Amino acid sequence: AQSVAQPEDQVNVAEGNPLTVKCTYSVSGNPYLFWYVQYPNRGLQFLLKYITGDNLVKGSYGFEAEFNKSQTSFHLKKPSALVSDSALYFCDVMGRRALTFGSGTRLQVQP
Amino acid sequence: GAVVSQHPSRVICKSGTSVKIECRSLDFQATTMFWYRQFPKQSLMLMATSNEGSKATYEQGVEKDKFLINHASLTLSTLTVTSAHPEDSSFYICSARGLGGGKLFFGSGTQLSVL
Numbered sequence: 001a002q003s004v005a006q007p008e009d010q011v012n013v014a015e016g017n018p019l020t021v022k023c024t025y026s027v028s029g030n031p032y033l034f035w036y037v038q039y040p041n042r043g044l045q046f047l048l049k050y051i052t053g054d055n056l057v058k059g060s061y062g063f064e065a066e067f068n069k070s071q072t073s074f075h076l077k078k079p080s081a082l083v084s085d086s087a088l089y090f091c092d093v094m095g096r097r098a099l100t101f102g103s104g105t106r107l108q109v110q111p
Numbered sequence: 112g113a114v115v116s117q118h119p120s121r122v123i124c125k126s127g128t129s130v131k132i133e134c135r136s137l138d139f140q141a142t143t144m145f146w147y148r149q150f151p152k153q154s155l156m157l158m159a160t161s162n163e164g165s166k167a168t169y170e171q172g173v174e175k176d177k178f179l180i181n182h183a184s185l186t187l188s189t190l191t192v193t194s195a196h197p198e199d200s201s202f203y204i205c206s207a208r209g210l211g212g213g214k215l216f217f218g219s220g221t222q223l224s225v226l
Contacts, residue, residue: 009154034214038155044204044217088154092215094208100145100215104154 002027004093006102013081014110021076021105023091032094033074035065038104039087047089050074061085081109114138115207117218124195125226132190132221134205140185141207145215146178149202161188195225 004025013019025031035047048059055067065076076089086109091102114137124130134144142163147155159180160168167180177199179191188207192199205218 032213036215036217043219044206044215046214049214090155100160100206101147101155101157106154 002093004091004100004102006089006091006105008105009103010106010108012108012110015083016080019078019081019085019107019109021089021091021107023074023076023093023102025072025074025091025093027093033065033067034092034094035059035063035074035076036090036092037061037087038090044090047076081107083109083111085109115141115205115216115218117205117221119221120219121222121224123224123226126196127194129191129193130195130223132192132203132205132223134188134190134207134218136186136207136216139207139216141188142185144182144188144205144207146180146188146190147204147206149204149220151202155204158190192223195223197225199223200225 006023011021033050036044037047038044047063048057048065050057050067058064063078065074067074088104088106090104092100116135116137118133122130144161146158148158149155157170158173161180161182163182163185169175177193182188200223202220202222204220206215208215
């Protein structure tokens with residue numbers, strides 16, 4: 001069965017520290033992978049995607065994600081967190097059969 | 112870029128009435144649309160996948176007769192909350208995936224308040 005998992009409901013990190021928001025998946029075929037962000041009182045926004053090519057993809061606001069086929073993961077990362085990065089983050093996976101969102105991870109960046 | 116329009120943005124209704132929410136892809140054809148529900152400060156919950164020309168696929172625990180989904184064309188999906196009750200009050204969001212398995216485009220959401 002296809003699935004996508006974000007194992008952490010919340011991630012807390014201090015401003016300036018690196019952050020990681022985890023996503024793992026199980027799909028048939030080669031997946032398309034996406035990250036979206038929902039800032040407080042705002043709609044969902046696209047951050048980045050992986051279709052093919054370089055396993056490390058760079059996206060908006062300094063975020064990047066690494067596709068790891070052997071670990072079936074697509075973790076979102078940022079070298080230095082900002083308070084303004086505090087938001088809900090969703091991992092989205094498109095496999096042979098349409099599949100969407102992880103359950104979301106709330107990122108809280110403390111000043 | 113691609114835009115998904117969701118209407119209305121806010122609706123208040125009396126208990127027992129039905130409310131229809133529209134989700135339109137404005138400049139692309141969407142064979143698949145998704146409907147989500149979001150409670151305050153919580154994650155999105157996928158309710159159903161709407162497929163053009165066929166029945167929607169509902170997630171476990173979502174009442175099909177309560178949340179009617181119609182995807183009659185490649186640019187329009189509707190969600191009808193039937194016989195609404197106060198516990199149906201929530202933020203409903205739709206999204207559409209571009210052709211070729213592209214990224215999702217989101218509507219701006221509908222805040223439903225049932226009195």
